[in-house]
Amino acid sequence: MAKSSPTLFWVSPNFYDYKRDFAKTSNDCSIFFQPSPRTNVLSSNSSSSFALIQASASLAKTQTTTRGIADNNNGEISYFCEMGNLKNAMELLCGSEKSELESRTYCSVLELCAQRKSLRDGKRVHSVIRDSGVEVDGYLGEKLVFMYVNCGDLREARRIFDNIYTDRVFVWNLVINEYAKIRNFRESVSLFKKMQELGIQANSHTLSCVLKCFGALGNLKEGERIHAYLYKLGFGCYNTVLNSLVAFYFKSGRVESAQKVFDELTDRDVISWNSMISGYSSNGLGEKGVGIFGKMLSLGVNVDLATIVNALVACANIGTHLLGRAVHAYAIKACFDGEIMFRNTLLDMYSKCGELDAAVQVFEKTGERSVVSWTSMIAGYAREGRSNEAIRLFYEMERNGVSPDIFTITSILHACACSGSLEDGKDVHNYIRESGMESNLFVCNALMDMYSKCGSMDDANLVFSRMPAKDIISWNTMIGGYSKNRLPNEALKLFAEMQGKSKADSITAACILPACASLAALAKGREIHGHVLRNGYFQDRHVANALVDMYVKCGLLALAQVLFDMIPVKDLISWTVMIAGYGMHGFGREAIAAFDEMRHAGIEPDEVSFISILYACSHSGLDEGWSFFNVMRNEYSIEPMLEHYACMVDLLSRTGNLSKAYRFIRKMPIEPDATIWGALLCGCRTYHDVKLAERVAEHVFELEPDNTGYYVLLANIYAEAEKWEEVRKLREKIGRRGLKKNPGCSWIEIKGKVNIFVAGDDSQPLAKKIESLLKRLRAKMKEEGFYPNMKYALINADEMEKEVALCGHSEKLAMAFGMLSLPPGKTIRVTKNLRVCGDCHETAKFISKMSSREIVLRDSNRFHHFKDGHCSCRGFW
């Protein structure tokens, strides 16, 4: 296709084709536009207007003098006002006999005060008026309101306004508009309603403002009523009103209604067109916005700075820099490129289109950089994940004497959060304190997010607790922060505290569900599920995924699967959660099937979904794991991370290929961590390879010298091989190190209450009953020959052996508690913080057979479903 003419290009009904074509054929976009240079306002001759003022002033002077010196000062004051000499007018006013001053004189001074925005002088005039005892009648009162509004003292303006009971629509508009300016739209609307009750008819100014208010308040119904009302009042062809209506519909997301109003607008001006461009892009229809810009050009509509700015925003919205470059070229020819607003928008457009280098170029060529220029650049770096450069720029900005504002602060905090740089974040926090921005809601929310992402929930909580006002984002940030930082109890506590203070939304649900999942707090999770259903939050994919994950981790795999099937459009996360779920519950085959189905659905797996599938294979002892490992590297070019290697070592170890696993670790291109060696150590225990275990343990102890679990594991290996001398040596080694113990702990939720058990703890209310139940069980197990491993009992009872002997007994206590507290036949669901111990595993099998009830035990590694004397892990754990 040949290059199209500028007109053809822009008015094309099928924009996409042209866009494609454009990208192929054009490098120099400027040729598509033929702008006429903008009229330079500054070059117009201002001396003529100055002469006009002088002439009228001398005329006033003549009039004053003809009236005579003996006359009062009213004329002279008015003369000074006309001259614009506020100082002299004020001096004369204050020096005059109060009784002589006329109402119209006050009015002219007030007018000038308003014009000069001098609240100080305005207040002095007001005080003179009060002293003089002149009646503040309607007209003077209105002037006072006008002055106070113009000088920015809305409180005082409102006080006078409420006292004068004016029926002049102009004055009402003044106040209504001022409330809208400070974004107190409710007050504007309330005054508008009052005005209507009083029978004061709105004019076009009123309607424009009120439409803006309803747009901002998201009140579609009321706005539509104004739409009908404005026709009734005869404003149906006022472009100012219709422009507001267009903006209102766009703001309310009613693109078609906006379009219709625009189509029927006969008297379109540049603002009408600009509103269309901005409205389209703010509704995610950047292409249409750019199309409107093209149409403006082809129709020869004069564009202004706002047009260019809006067009660039539309380009940024589409995300292709080629169109943006075309607008850039046009703007240069039309002489807009010196405008700081244009440059800032241009910079942002390039940065959002992924052309950071171009953005830097614009930034560097911008002589007078405003805070917006710096902030856009910082945000650009942060967006690309180049946090360090963002932070560097932040300090450079300070050195250049530009003060950051709220936008800068939130952008830089975001950069610190992304790079996890707590120190820089704290520096920024110091700056925030010094500059008094600590009470700003946005700043606080960004601060909490930064601290949470940098892993310091204590700091986040400090900010949270000192916030003067919190919104839903503040709560969600904290709850989500606790969840992500593995502080599920704190998350649940805060969620409870939130009740009655702020209404939970779908994001809250997505933030709190992982906490329920991590604690296996099924009752709480179900409660939130109810909340999700009542509010229709299941439509939110984050919520749906979090719900599936919660049920997976609470042990209700079947329910998780039902919910998963109900998700209409499943994303990568949905699939990954389900695949991991199958894996955790020992359904390796199902995990593989789900993985294949996901790929058939055209969803590309990422490194996390590969961890899920590799984990599933290893936990079910499936050799297919190897083919997935290779597919990941060869087909998807994903470099294996420690987690992937750990799965492979686990798979080799479980399937008895211990020396292969050892060689595999040795050949890893990245440094193995304790988890990897630990996986092999587990294998050594399963296959009773003491020799290898000793070699492996050396690595493990070197990498994680303080992790008790690994010492216990090695001790178990020795004990099972009846190497008591080695057990003793190990004990000595541990004694020298003075290890912190990580106590085994299990919990079971009954009627929503979480009951926690620690090994050896007999302070539970049912402790006696639990003890005797376990005694009876033990005896019965012996009787039926269900007790394969009595080796633990041989160990001498001192501290180390006690831990070995008692290891995992907390789950036994929890299971017994479940048997005593739950009705017969009801599934017992127990969660443990460490891996389940072998003895308890046998006990659980026995209980499931003897009492014919299912036991679902979640340990730190996976799920064990015990039924009829068998476990779903089939010995793999």
Place this chain on the structure above:
DNA sequence: GTAGGGTTAG
């Protein structure tokens, strides 16, 4: 007569 509608950064 005085005012109003669209305008860059999170």
